Amino acid sequence: MNAHYCLTCLESGAELSDETLPLRNPDAKAPALLRTRYHQTRFTPGPPDLGIYRFSDWLPIRRTLAGSCSPITFRSEALASHLGLSQLLITFCGYWPERGARMLTGTFKECEAYSVCARMWANDDRVLVVASAGNTARAFIRVCSDNGIPLVVVVPQRNLPAVWSIGPVAPCVRVIAAAGDSDYSDAIALAAIISDLPGFVAEGGARNVARRDGMATTVLSAVDTTGEIPAHYFQAVGSGTGAIAAWEANLRLIDSGDYGDRKMRLHLSQNAPFAPIHDSWMNRSRDLVPIDEDDARRRIALIGAKVLANREPPYGLRGGLYDALADTGGTTGVVDNETAAAAANLFERLEGVDLEPAAAVAVAHLKAAVEAGQIGASEAVMLNVTGGGYRRIAAELDRRAIAPTCVIERDTFRPDAVSRIMTELFARRTYA
Numbered sequence: 001m002n003a004h005y006c007l008t009c010l011e012s013g014a015e016l017s018d019e020t021l022p023l024r025n026p027d028a029k030a031p032a033l034l035r036t037r038y039h040q041t042r043f044t045p046g047p048p049d050l051g052i053y054r055f056s057d058w059l060p061i062r063r064t065l066a067g068s069c070s071p072i073t074f075r076s077e078a079l080a081s082h083l084g085l086s087q088l089l090i091t092f093c094g095y096w097p098e099r100g101a102r103m104l105t106g107t108f109k110e111c112e113a114y115s116v117c118a119r120m121w122a123n124d125d126r127v128l129v130v131a132s133a134g135n136t137a138r139a140f141i142r143v144c145s146d147n148g149i150p151l152v153v154v155v156p157q158r159n160l161p162a163v164w165s166i167g168p169v170a171p172c173v174r175v176i177a178a179a180g181d182s183d184y185s186d187a188i189a190l191a192a193i194i195s196d197l198p199g200f201v202a203e204g205g206a207r208n209v210a211r212r213d214g215m216a217t218t219v220l221s222a223v224d225t226t227g228e229i230p231a232h233y234f235q236a237v238g239s240g241t242g243a244i245a246a247w248e249a250n251l252r253l254i255d256s257g258d259y260g261d262r263k264m265r266l267h268l269s270q271n272a273p274f275a276p277i278h279d280s281w282m283n284r285s286r287d288l289v290p291i292d293e294d295d296a297r298r299r300i301a302l303i304g305a306k307v308l309a310n311r312e313p314p315y316g317l318r319g320g321l322y323d324a325l326a327d328t329g330g331t332t333g334v335v336d337n338e339t340a341a342a343a344a345n346l347f348e349r350l351e352g353v354d355l356e357p358a359a360a361v362a363v364a365h366l367k368a369a370v371e372a373g374q375i376g377a378s379e380a381v382m383l384n385v386t387g388g389g390y391r392r393i394a395a396e397l398d399r400r401a402i403a404p405t406c407v408i409e410r411d412t413f414r415p416d417a418v419s420r421i422m423t424e425l426f427a428r429r430t431y432a
């Protein structure tokens, strides 16, 4: 199934076969992303019952997995008329059964998990290692548990309330908590140590093409619904991987020859007072603003949308966020907790579903952009509602907390110590 694409290095232009590559760009410090090139250049989605794999022509996968759901897109009436927009498309990931959305972990991180895990060979016995603030953890736990894929997810201990599952979790999944006041970046650091050990493989984040192309299905869903590329794209960003993916989907649709050559303006929002992507783009600089560790910790503690707290977004590298914003005439914005909460209430009242805090940031940004006159009333706007429906999940489904398999202190984040802990952990066949 892997012959349907190859990879292009955005630095050298070289074409690579994906046969033997690791999940991320082999050169972890490479100044450029790899990008997939699919032999099928036309956009020909399959039927909805294939879940995310209805877009498998444009996913770098070797198999399909059980239990996936595609993003859904509909034309908003209530929010659209409230904002005075005639073409507002809401692309939704999460749990909203009436609309056909059944992502049981509540966010668009499922799109990447079903793509990343399907890119791995079925007989790959390495343990996949993923760092997460919570949403990615739930998504990978679900895919790996349901499909028997060995997984270690690393989350900050204080984000553990966000780590839950619907129904039991299979023993092939282990949750490791970075102790105390560790944040997402500490989880990333610990995950990097684990994935360097023999027998483990790093998921790779934005550098994993399957992650980006999985997230690109949000845009594919929108274009499948309307038959055209929207003029504007709104999303709350932490790493910005989803936004890079949206831009890449756009380029792919242009290359198909069937959708014209419009580039959606990316409108990317962050949660004050932690907004390094916004701050960097305000400077119109390819360099990310310097981030002081203590200052970042303090700011991250204050934001409501914890998934937007990424201190190392793929910003300046070739094919990254800076290029995506520059190529699309993009903008960035910043939204405080109160404004996001008000937007969440507005959205729930008008559209009828509760929002993940990050998705509320995007709604608030859209509202502010409309009020500032940045969006024409009749332009097609795609609002990427990256997560929602938690209330219904909690009320209707068998939601269970997941206890960590072990908790590791920050002063133990050393290869020798972590190696000992992992050896001990994997000597036990199951956890509980």
Ligand SMILES: *Cc1c(COP(=O)(O)O)cnc(C)c1O
Binding pocket: 107, 108, 109, 135, 136, 236, 237, 238, 239, 240, 241, 242, 243, 307, 308, 356, 358, 359, 386, 387
């Ligand atoms: C991860 C996440 C985001 C941010 O996505 P990035 O690709 O990291 O920028 C936004 N909303 C939700 C609900 C998320 O889980």
